[in-house]
Amino acid sequence: MKRTAVLIILLxxxxxxCDTDQSISFDQISAPYLEAxxxxxxxxxxxxxxxxxxxxxxxxxxxxxxFGWDLSLSYAEDxxxxxxxxxxxxxxxxxxx
Numbered sequence: 001m002k003r004t005a006v007l008i009i010l011l012x013x014x015x016x017x018c019d020t021d022q023s024i025s026f027d028q029i030s031a032p033y034l035e036a037x038x039x040x041x042x043x044x045x046x047x048x049x050x051x052x053x054x055x056x057x058x059x060x061x062x063x064x065x066x067f068g069w070d071l072s073l074s075y076a077e078d079x080x081x082x083x084x085x086x087x088x089x090x091x092x093x094x095x096x097x
Contacts, residue, residue, distance in 0.1 A: 024078040026054070026067065033065055053082065062089035 033040075033056065040056035047053075053068040066082040 026079045029067055029079040029081060030056070037061060037063060059090040062087050
């Protein structure tokens with residue numbers, strides 16, 4: 001259910017940005033995930049070729065989302081969702097103290 005709601009919101013953002021000729025900011029692309037999953041438990045950023053990839057990990061919920069630029073377009077300024085990964089949530093026995 002969360003993923004469906006996130007995808008619908010992302011589709012709306014994409015359509016609105018195309019119609020208004022505005023780029024999609026990181027705040028816009030990440031907002032549906034904040035609403036659906038809350039603050040990420042871990043955030044990692046990787047920079048290469050003057051581009052940034054941001055990874056949000058939700059260990060207790062078994063979910064990760066990777067944001068980045070569309071690297072196929074050298075002039076792209078829009079943030080995109082590169083991928084989402086579902087995995088087995090961290091068990092209570094693995095929680096850090």
